[in-house]
Amino acid sequence: MSDAHHISGNVHVRRFESGDELARAAAAAFVETVVAAQRDRGHAAVVLTGGGTGIAVLDAVLRAPGGIDWSAVDVYFGDERYLPPGDPERNEVQARAALLDHVPLDPARVHAMPTLDEAGAGSPESAARTYAQVLAANSPDGSTPEFDVHLLGMGGEGHVNSLFPHTDAVREQDRFVVGVDDSPKPPAARVTLTLPAVRRARQVWLLVTGAAKAEAVAAAVGGADAVDVPAAGARGLDRTVWFLDTEAAAALPAG
Numbered sequence: 001m002s003d004a005h006h007i008s009g010n011v012h013v014r015r016f017e018s019g020d021e022l023a024r025a026a027a028a029a030f031v032e033t034v035v036a037a038q039r040d041r042g043h044a045a046v047v048l049t050g051g052g053t054g055i056a057v058l059d060a061v062l063r064a065p066g067g068i069d070w071s072a073v074d075v076y077f078g079d080e081r082y083l084p085p086g087d088p089e090r091n092e093v094q095a096r097a098a099l100l101d102h103v104p105l106d107p108a109r110v111h112a113m114p115t116l117d118e119a120g121a122g123s124p125e126s127a128a129r130t131y132a133q134v135l136a137a138n139s140p141d142g143s144t145p146e147f148d149v150h151l152l153g154m155g156g157e158g159h160v161n162s163l164f165p166h167t168d169a170v171r172e173q174d175r176f177v178v179g180v181d182d183s184p185k186p187p188a189a190r191v192t193l194t195l196p197a198v199r200r201a202r203q204v205w206l207l208v209t210g211a212a213k214a215e216a217v218a219a220a221v222g223g224a225d226a227v228d229v230p231a232a233g234a235r236g237l238d239r240t241v242w243f244l245d246t247e248a249a250a251a252l253p254a255g
C-alpha cells in the first residue's frame with residue numbers, strides 16, 4: 001500500500017515499502033493512463049526512461065498489461081545514450097527487452113532516438129535535430145506530440161533524462177531535444193528531451209528508489225532551482241507524481 005500525499009499544485013508523492021511494490025503500482029497507473037487516453041482520444045503517447053527503476057516498471061507492465069490496445073500506442077524516449085544500434089546500454093534496447101519486443105506494438109510507432117553512426121557522419125547534435133523532427137512530425141502544431149505520460153528516473157544529484165545540473169542542456173528554454181557531448185555520467189555522448197519538452201506531458205512521473213536519492217528528492221520536491229536539481233523542473237501539465245520507496249522518501253517531511 002502507498003499513501004498518496006498531495007504536496008502543492010499538481011504535485012503528488014506516493015510512497016512504497018519496496019521497489020517491487022513501486023514498480024507494480026506505477027505499472028498499474030501506466031496501464032490506467034494509456035487505457036484512459038485511448039478511450040478519450042483513440043491513442044496514447046508515452047515517453048519512456050532508462051534506469052533500473054524505469055525498466056522495472058516496464059517489466060511490471062508486461063506482467064499486467066490490462067486492456068492496453070498496443071496498436072494505438074506511440075512510444076518515445078526521454079533520452080538516449082548515443083551508442084551503436086543494439087548496444088545493451090541504450091535505453092531503447094533495454095526497453096525492448098523488458099516490454100516493447102513482447103507486445104503487439106506497431107513498429108512504426110516506436111520512435112527510437114538515432115543511434116551512433118559508426119561511419120562518423122553523425123553527432124549527438126545531429127541526432128537531436130533528427131529526433132526534434134520526429135517529434136514535430138507527430139505533433140498537432142510542429143512542436144511535440146501530446147504526451148500522455150513521461151516516465152523519468154532520477155540520478156543521485158537530481159538529473160533526469162540526460163539533463164545534468166549546471167549544464168547547457170538543463171538550461172535550455174527553447175529547443176525540445178538537444179545533444180550532449182560531455183555528460184558527467186558515461187557515456188559522454190547522449191541525446192535528451194529538455195525540460196520544455198518534459199513540461200508538455202500531461203503527466204510526469206518520477207520513479208525513484210534508494211537512499212542515495214533521498215537528498216535530491218527532498219530538494220526537488222522542496223522547490224530547488226532546476227539548474228541545481230534538474231528533477232525540480234520536471235512538471236506535468238496536469239499532474240506530477242513522485243513514486244518513491246521508503247529510502248528515497250527518507251529526507252522528505254513526514255506526511
Ligand SMILES: O=C(O)[C@H](O)[C@@H](O)[C@H](O)[C@H](O)COP(=O)(O)O
Nearest residue numbers: 050051052053054153154155185
Ligand atoms: O542515462 C543514464 O545514465 C541512466 O539511465 C540514468 O539517467 C538513470 O535513469 C538514473 O540514474 C536513475 O537510475 P536508477 O533508476 O537505476 O536509479
